[in-house]
Amino acid sequence: MEIVRSQKKAPTTVDAVPITQLYKSAPALEVRLEDFEQFAIDRLRVLKGISDGLSRGKKHEEMQKLVTDLLRANMRHPDPSEVINKDIISHFVLRLVYCRTEDLRKWFLANETALFRCRFNGESAEVQRALMSELDIPHKALTKAEFENARDKLSQVARSINQPLPGSTTADTTFFKVPFEEVPDLVAGRRVYIHKGHAYVAMNQVVSLLVTKFRSHLSRALVLTNRSSVPLTVVSLPRKWTSAVKEQEKDRLSPIVEALCTSYLGPDYSQPRELAEMSIKDIDQVAKTSFPLCMRHLFEKLREDHHLKHGGRMQLGLFLKGVGLKLDDALAFWKAEFSQKVGVERFDKEYAYSIRHNYGKEGKRTDYTPYSCQKIISSTPGVGDHHGCPYRHFSEENLRAALYKMGVSSRAMEDIMDKVRNRHYQLACTLTFEAVHSSSCDAGINHPNQYYIDSQKALQSKVNCI
Amino acid sequence: MTREEVENETDDMLIDGTVEQQRQDDKAVPHEVNANYLKAYYGKLFPVTDIHKWLSYGNDGKHPACDESYFGRREFSFTLENDVYLRFRSYNSASELEKYIKDSLPFKIDIGAVYSVDPSKRFAYAQSGDNVFTPVERELVFDIDISDYDDVRYCCSGAGVCLDCWPLMTIAIKVIDTALRDDFGFNHILWVYSGRRGVHCWVCDARARRLSNEQRGAIVDYFRVYKGSENSNKKVSLPGPALHPFLTTSYTHFLKPFFEEKLIHSQNLLSTEERYEKILEMIPDESVASELRGKWQDKKRSSNSKEDINIHRWEQLKNLLQSGKHKATGLRRCIEEIVFAYTYPRLDMEVSKHMNHLLKAPFCVHPKTGRVCVPIDPNRCEEFDPTTVPTLSGLLEELNSGASQMQIDSENKSDTISLGKSIKLFKSSFLHPLLKSCKVQVFLLQCCLFLQAFLYFCSIFPAFK
Numbered sequence: 001m002e003i004v005r006s007q008k009k010a011p012t013t014v015d016a017v018p019i020t021q022l023y024k025s026a027p028a029l030e031v032r033l034e035d036f037e038q039f040a041i042d043r044l045r046v047l048k049g050i051s052d053g054l055s056r057g058k059k060h061e062e063m064q065k066l067v068t069d070l071l072r073a074n075m076r077h078p079d080p081s082e083v084i085n086k087d088i089i090s091h092f093v094l095r096l097v098y099c100r101t102e103d104l105r106k107w108f109l110a111n112e113t114a115l116f117r118c119r120f121n122g123e124s125a126e127v128q129r130a131l132m133s134e135l136d137i138p139h140k141a142l143t144k145a146e147f148e149n150a151r152d153k154l155s156q157v158a159r160s161i162n163q164p165l166p167g168s169t170t171a172d173t174t175f176f177k178v179p180f181e182e183v184p185d186l187v188a189g190r191r192v193y194i195h196k197g198h199a200y201v202a203m204n205q206v207v208s209l210l211v212t213k214f215r216s217h218l219s220r221a222l223v224l225t226n227r228s229s230v231p232l233t234v235v236s237l238p239r240k241w242t243s244a245v246k247e248q249e250k251d252r253l254s255p256i257v258e259a260l261c262t263s264y265l266g267p268d269y270s271q272p273r274e275l276a277e278m279s280i281k282d283i284d285q286v287a288k289t290s291f292p293l294c295m296r297h298l299f300e301k302l303r304e305d306h307h308l309k310h311g312g313r314m315q316l317g318l319f320l321k322g323v324g325l326k327l328d329d330a331l332a333f334w335k336a337e338f339s340q341k342v343g344v345e346r347f348d349k350e351y352a353y354s355i356r357h358n359y360g361k362e363g364k365r366t367d368y369t370p371y372s373c374q375k376i377i378s379s380t381p382g383v384g385d386h387h388g389c390p391y392r393h394f395s396e397e398n399l400r401a402a403l404y405k406m407g408v409s410s411r412a413m414e415d416i417m418d419k420v421r422n423r424h425y426q427l428a429c430t431l432t433f434e435a436v437h438s439s440s441c442d443a444g445i446n447h448p449n450q451y452y453i454d455s456q457k458a459l460q461s462k463v464n465c466i
Numbered sequence: 467m468t469r470e471e472v473e474n475e476t477d478d479m480l481i482d483g484t485v486e487q488q489r490q491d492d493k494a495v496p497h498e499v500n501a502n503y504l505k506a507y508y509g510k511l512f513p514v515t516d517i518h519k520w521l522s523y524g525n526d527g528k529h530p531a532c533d534e535s536y537f538g539r540r541e542f543s544f545t546l547e548n549d550v551y552l553r554f555r556s557y558n559s560a561s562e563l564e565k566y567i568k569d570s571l572p573f574k575i576d577i578g579a580v581y582s583v584d585p586s587k588r589f590a591y592a593q594s595g596d597n598v599f600t601p602v603e604r605e606l607v608f609d610i611d612i613s614d615y616d617d618v619r620y621c622c623s624g625a626g627v628c629l630d631c632w633p634l635m636t637i638a639i640k641v642i643d644t645a646l647r648d649d650f651g652f653n654h655i656l657w658v659y660s661g662r663r664g665v666h667c668w669v670c671d672a673r674a675r676r677l678s679n680e681q682r683g684a685i686v687d688y689f690r691v692y693k694g695s696e697n698s699n700k701k702v703s704l705p706g707p708a709l710h711p712f713l714t715t716s717y718t719h720f721l722k723p724f725f726e727e728k729l730i731h732s733q734n735l736l737s738t739e740e741r742y743e744k745i746l747e748m749i750p751d752e753s754v755a756s757e758l759r760g761k762w763q764d765k766k767r768s769s770n771s772k773e774d775i776n777i778h779r780w781e782q783l784k785n786l787l788q789s790g791k792h793k794a795t796g797l798r799r800c801i802e803e804i805v806f807a808y809t810y811p812r813l814d815m816e817v818s819k820h821m822n823h824l825l826k827a828p829f830c831v832h833p834k835t836g837r838v839c840v841p842i843d844p845n846r847c848e849e850f851d852p853t854t855v856p857t858l859s860g861l862l863e864e865l866n867s868g869a870s871q872m873q874i875d876s877e878n879k880s881d882t883i884s885l886g887k888s889i890k891l892f893k894s895s896f897l898h899p900l901l902k903s904c905k906v907q908v909f910l911l912q913c914c915l916f917l918q919a920f921l922y923f924c925s926i927f928p929a930f931k
Contacts, residue, residue: 159708180650181677184684190710194688197651197673310816349549382692383614383701383812 020119020131022214023095023221027088035086036093042074043090047111054114055374058423067118099225103369109222113215120207132206135213142175142200150175153193154200161191163202174203183208277324280333286323290455292429292448293390293402294376295319301386306341311379311387313351315371317358322370322449327359372447373426391416391425408435499833501547503858504571511861512829513889514567518560520897521577523672524904531912539602541578541585543824545833546570553578553824554585573833576824579604580675601821603676606652606669606685609817609825610638613663617701618808620733620741625663625834627852630732635665636847637724638811641716642667642689643844649712650674650685654900656892657842659855661832665842666825670900672907683819688712691810701748702807704799717802721809726780729809736779739763748804749787751797758783828892831858840888843895856884 031039049070053063075090077083091112098108120128142150154175155165180199186192186208192199201209278286287299298316302308308316313334320330334355338347353362360367371379373389381388390399399420403413412435419428429445437458445451508514518537519526525536538558545551557563567575579601583591588599612631616623621630639657646652646669654670677685691702691713709717729735736742742762746755762779787797817823830839836858842850864883 153711156708156711156714160706160710162706180684181673181681184681187681188684188687190688190712193711194649195651196648345549349551353551380690382690382815383617 020116020123020127021084021087021091022131022134022217023088023091024217026092027085029085029089031089035089039086039090040093040097042086043094045074046070046115047094047108050111050114051107051374054110055377055426063114064118064121067115068122095222095225099222105219105222109215109219112218113211116214117207117211120210128206131210135210137206137209137213140176142177146177147175150193150195150200153195154202157191157193157200158202161189163204176201176203176206176209178209182212184212277326278320278329280325280329283320283325283333289459290452292445292451293406293432294388295448295452296406297390297402298386302337306337306339308387309385311381311385313354314358315376315379315387317355318368318370319448319452321358321368323452327356327361330355330359370447370449373429373445376448377425389425389429391420391428392423396420403432406432406436408432499573499831499836499858501571503862504573504831505568506862506865507831507858508567508571510865511883511885512567513892514564515560516889516893516897517827517829518563519901520670523670523675524901524908527905527908529908529912531908531915535584536580539582539584540580541822541824543576543578544570544572545574545576546572554588556584556586573831575827575830577827578824579821604821604823606674606677606682607818607823607825608642608667608669609660609664609814610635610642610667610811611660611664611814614812614814618733627663629851629853632852633724633728633732633848634809636850637720637809639665639667639842639844639847640720641811642813644715644719645689645712648715649688654896654903655844656828656896657844657847658828658839659837659842659850659852660826661830661837661839662835666828666839668825668828670896672904679820682821686813686815686818689811689813690815691806692812702803702810704803704806709802713806716810717805721805725805725809726777730780731774731776734776735808736762736776736783742779745783745804748807749797749800754786754797758786829888838885838888840885841892841896843891856888861885 046067050063050067053066058066075083075087077086094108098104120131123131147154158165177198178201180187180192180194180197183192183199183201183205186199186201186205187194191205192201194200287296291299295316298308298312301312302316317330317334320333325333331352334351335344335347338351342350356362358368376387377389377392379388381393390402394402396417400413400417403416408416412431416428416431416435419425419431426445429451430441433441433445433451433455437455439458439461441454443450443454445454521540522537525532525534538556540556541553542555542557542563543551543553544555555566557566578585580603581588582598582600582602585599591598612619612622612627612635613624615631615634619631619634621628643655643657646655646667652669652671652674656668656670658666658668660666691704704713708714734741736745739762743759746759749755749758758779761782784801787801817825826839828839828841831837832839837852837855838858838861840855861884
C-alpha cells in the first residue's frame with residue numbers, strides 16, 4: 001500500500017524523531033485524496049476533544065492524559081513509520097482550512113497550541129533541549145550566584161503552586177531568566193517569580209517559552225496562508241502542495257476544505273433565523289420559558305437592578321440580538337431598564353453607543369456574534385458581575401435556588417449537580433433543558449441561542465400535540 | 467435625594483475640622499461646568515504643551531531617528547457640550563491640538579492608542595482590505611473605581627467618596643505601583659485622580675507601550691485575586707500552601723497594616739451583626755463561625771472592654787483561627803482571604819486588556835464634579851485628598867482675583883494658583899524623567915542606524931575594511 005510516500009530522506013529510526021513537530025515548513029509529500037480528508041478529520045477530532053477539555057476547565061495533568069488518549073485513538077497509522085507524516089499532513093491541511101477567518105484561526109491556534117504543549121511535556125529532556133534550540137531559545141540558565149540570591153523567592157513561588165522546592169536536585173536549580181513578556185501564561189497564573197521585568201522560569205515550565213514561540217510562528221503562518229490565497233480554491237495551497245496535488249483533483253479538494261471548517265465550529269447564531277422575531281412585549285414570557293439559566297439570570301437581574309455591568313450587557317445583549325430582537329427594540333428595552341437607574345440622558349450618552357456597536361452600527365462596524373457556551377464558561381466574572389455560566393460560576397446553594405426557581409424537580413436536580421461537580425457544565429445545562437421541557441435534547445447544548453431555538457421548537461410541538 | 471446631596475452629606479460627616487470650610491466651598495463653588503468656564507480654563511490653564519511633549523515621547527525633536535508621524539497617529543476622542551461624541555481624531559502638533567480644544571471646548575478629552583496609520587484617515591486605508599489600521603502602541607493603563615468597592619464600604623456608595631473610603635484607593639495605588647516598579651521593572655508611571663470616584667494609572671515605559679493585548683491580559687491576571695462573582699460565596703480564594711511573593715509583599719507591607727489599623731474601625735467592619743455576618747460567611751468551618759457568633763452576640767462582655775469593639779473582635783477571630791486545634795484544617799489562610807477581600811485593589815480589567823481602550827486625559831475637568839483630574843504622587847498618596855482638589859470654578863475665581871496676570875507656563879509664578887502645584891508635580895516627577903529616558907533611547911536608535919549604515923557601506927566596499 002504505497003500511497004503516501006515521503007520524498008525526504010526517511011528518518012532512520014522512528015524513535016529518534018521527536019513526536020512534537022514544529023511545522024516550520026510544509027512537507028514535500030504526496031497525499032492520497034482519501035487520506036487528505038481522513039487525516040484532517042482525525043486531527044479535527046483531537047482538536048475538538050482538546051477544545052472541550054479546555055472549556056471544562058481541566059487542569060494541566062488532566063489535559064495531558066486527555067491528549068494522550070485522543071492521540072492514541074485518532075492519530076495512529078497502520079504503518080508506524082507513517083505516523084509522523086500523518087501528523088504533518090493533517091496539520092497542514094487544517095491550516096489551509098482554518099486560515100480563512102479570524103474566528104477559525106483563533107480556534108485552531110488555541111487548540112494546536114494546547115496540543116503542542118501536551119506533547120512537549122511528554123518528551124524526554126534531550127528532545128526538549130533539541131526543540132528549544134530549534135526554536136532559537138537561548139537557554140542561558142541562571143548562574144549559581146544569581147540562583148542563590150533569588151532562592152528564597154523561588155522556593156516561595158514553588159510552594160505557592162505546589163511544585164517541589166528548587167535546590168533539592170541539580171536539575172531543579174536550572175532556571176531561565178527571560179523578559180516577562182515571553183511567558184504570559186506563567187505571569188497570568190502567578191506561577192513565576194518576577195523581578196525588575198524578568199521572569200524566573202523553572203526547567204519544568206520551559207514549555208511556556210516554547211509555546212509562545214510556537215504560537216507566534218503559527219499565527220503568522222496562518223495569516224500569510226490566508227493572504228496568499230484565493231479563497232475556496234485549491235490554488236490556495238502552498239506551492240509545494242499544489243505541485244503535489246494533481247490538476248484533476250483540484251475540484252475534488254475544494255469541497256472537502258470547505259466542508260471541514262464548518263464541521264466543528266457549529267453555527268454562530270449571528271443572524272436570527274427566518275421568521276424568528278421577538279418583540280418587547282413577549283420578552284418576559286419568553287425569558288421564563290425559553291431562556292437558558294445564564295440568560296434568564298441576567299434578564300432577571302436587569303429587571304431587578306435596572307443595571308448590568310459590561311460583561312453582562314454583552315452576554316445578554318448579543319444573545320437577544322441572536323434571538324431576533326431588532327436594534328430599535330433593543331435600544332428601547334435597555335433604555336427602559338437603565339433609565340430607571342441612571343436616567344435617560346446618561347443612557348443615551350454612555351450605553352446606547354455600545355448597543356448600536358453590538359449591532360454593527362458604530363465603530364469598526366463588525367456584526368458581533370452571540371457568545372457560545374464555551375466562551376461564557378471560560379469568562380471570568382468578578383465582583384458585581386452576573387454574567388458567566390451559572391453551572392460553573394455560581395456557588396452550589398445559589399445554583400440550587402436558581403434551578404428550583406426554574407421548576408427543576410429534586411430528582412433531576414441531583415443529576416444536574418452531579419454533572420456540575422464533574423465540570424460537565426454543558427451537560428448540566430442539557431439536563432436542565434430536559435427537566436424543564438420534559439423532552440429530550442440529544443444534540444446537547446453548545447450555545448445559548450441553540451437552547452432558545454430548541455426550547456421554542458419543543459414548546460411549539462407541544463402546542464401542536466394538543 | 468440627589469447624588470450631589472448625598473456626596474455633600476457624607477463629606478460633612480467625615481471631615482471633622484474642615485466641615486465648616488468645606489460647606490462654604492460647596493456654596494461658593496457651583497459644581498457646574500459650562501462653555502464659558504471651559505473657555506477660560508483651556509485658554510489659560512490647561513497644560514496642552516506638556517501633554518503634547520509627553521505623548522510625543524521624544525519624537526518631537528530634530529534628531530534623524532525621531533519618528534515625525536508619531537504624535538499624529540495618536541487617537542484623541544472628545545465629548546462635546548451637547549453629548550456629541552467624536553472618536554478617532556488626530557493632530558500633528560501641539561498647536562493643532564490646542565487650537566481644536568480651544569475652538570470646540572470639549573467637556574471631556576480621551577486619549578487612545580497610537581495606530582499604524584493616521585486614525586482620521588483610517589477609511590482611506592480600510593479599502594485596501596488588509597488590516598492596516600491597527601493599534602501599535604498604547605500605554606499600559608489601569609482604572610480603579612471606588613464604586614467597585616460598594617460591598618466592603620459602609621460610608622458611601624456608588625459615585626460617593628469620603629475620607630473614610632478614599633484610603634482604599636490609596637492602598638490600591640501603593641500595591642499596584644510597587645508591583646509595577648519592583649516586579650515588572652517599569653519606571654515611568656503616572657497616577658491621576660479621575661475627577662470623581664477613582665484613579666487612573668498610565669505606565670509609559672517604551673516596553674509597556676509595546677505590550678500585546680495578550681501580555682496586558684497576563685499582567686492584569688497577575689494582579690487579580692477576585693474569583694467570585696456576585697453569585698458565589700467566596701470573593702477571594704488563595705489556594706496553595708504559600709502565597710506568591712507579590713501577594714506576600716502586598717499583604718505584609720500594605721494590606722494587613724491598613725486593614726487592622728485603619729479600615730476595620732473606620733468602616734466598623736465588626737460592630738453590628740449584619741456586618742460581622744459577612745465576615746463570618748467567609749470562614750469555611752461552621753463550628754468556628756458559630757463559636758465567634760456566640761461570643762459576639764453576648765453583648766455584655768464586649769461592652770465592658772475599653773478597646774474598640776472592631777479590633778477586639780478581630781483579635782478574637784484571629785486567635786481562634788490561629789489556635790492549635792485549627793491549624794491543620796487550613797483555616798489560617800482564611801484571615802488573609804478576609805483581609806484581601808476587604809482591601810486588595812479592584813481593577814476594571816477590560817480597560818487594561820485592550821490597546822484600543824480610551825482613557826480620560828489628565829488635567830481634564832470632570833463634567834459632573836468640576837474637579838480637575840490632577841496627578842497623584844504615589845510616594846505621598848496618603849496625603850492626597852479628593853475633596854480639596856482644584857475645581858474649575860475655584861480656579862477661575864483665583865484667576866479673576868488678581869492672580870490673573872501670571873502665566874501658568876512660567877515656573878515661579880505658577881505656584882500662586884492651586885493648579886500650579888499639580889502641573890509642577892506632573893513635570894518634575896513624571897514628564898522630565900520620562901523625556902530624559904526617551905532622549906537616551908532616541909540617541910541609541912540613532913547609533914544603531916548609523917552602525918547599520920556603516921556596515922552596509924563596508925559590505926559595498928569590502929576594501930574599506
